[in-house]
Amino acid sequence: MSVTEANRKMFDEMAASYDIKPWQLKIGAQISTAFLSSIPWLDVAGLSVDSPDNDSPEHKVRLLDYACGTGAVSRALEPYVDVIRGIDLSSGMVEIFTRRFAEDRESAEKAGEVKRCKDIRAVVGDLFASPPELQLGEQEEHEGEFLNFDIVTVAGAYHHFEDVALATKRLVERLRPGGVLAVVDFLHGEGENEHAHHHHHHHGHGHEHQQNSGKEIDEQHKAMLPETVRKAINVFGFDENGMRALFEESGLTDFGFKVMEEKLRIEFDDKEMFRTWFLAKGRKPL
């Protein structure tokens, strides 16, 4: 089974509980905060923290939330953009994304709230297949509405991609000139191993501190995961230089890289690990 197929299977299985598990919710909230607090830093024309749900924006802002999952990034940025398109490999995830936004709309309408973003839709797709797959509905006569984005976000998915160079290239194709690609993922292990913490058997304070190379730590963390999850992961950590090279090879400029302060806590089968993570950005030249 390819990494892509392993992903589709795993996320279809995880979809129903994705927004229920406390650790997943916490990560969703951290990702959401990271994007919101980085709006000025991202520097996307028309994307501004001023006046959420401004109903008469000067610029229309189009967001592609790639590997959107249940929509953490879309929900965070929704008040500041005009059009959202989500794409995800897993139909289970797309269903939840669609249902949650429909519910949001309904309660906003009941409350008489005006929303800036009036056009939100997620579809099942894999832009890295050859040829790229996009399961467009009957309304979408052509693919044009999945092009010319002002911002393309990818949160927590680069480590699942089979070929990150191809992925970056395909995502950059979807940006308008001047548009920004923003990627959130795990930083390469940085010399401290703060895990091996078992809920049932506490030994001492439950933390091990070891000096190891980043790659070894990535591998150790990966080895702690259940097999189904391991099979769905390709590279379990990136670093600033690697991301910069990846972005520049795809023609992006204005590279930016921020390491987040609060680690992400991952939990599987009563094992937990803490991972440092980053937000990287690059701009498609005008």
Ligand SMILES: C[S@@+](CC[C@H](N)C(=O)[O-])C[C@H]1O[C@@H](n2cnc3c(N)ncnc32)[C@H](O)[C@@H]1O
């Ligand atoms: C850890 S989840 C993150 C979801 C969401 N971005 C968030 O921040 O909550 C990773 C997502 O990537 C999707 N994914 C993995 N490989 C993909 C691919 N090749 N194309 C599209 N989506 C993919 C999975 O289906 C899953 O929904």
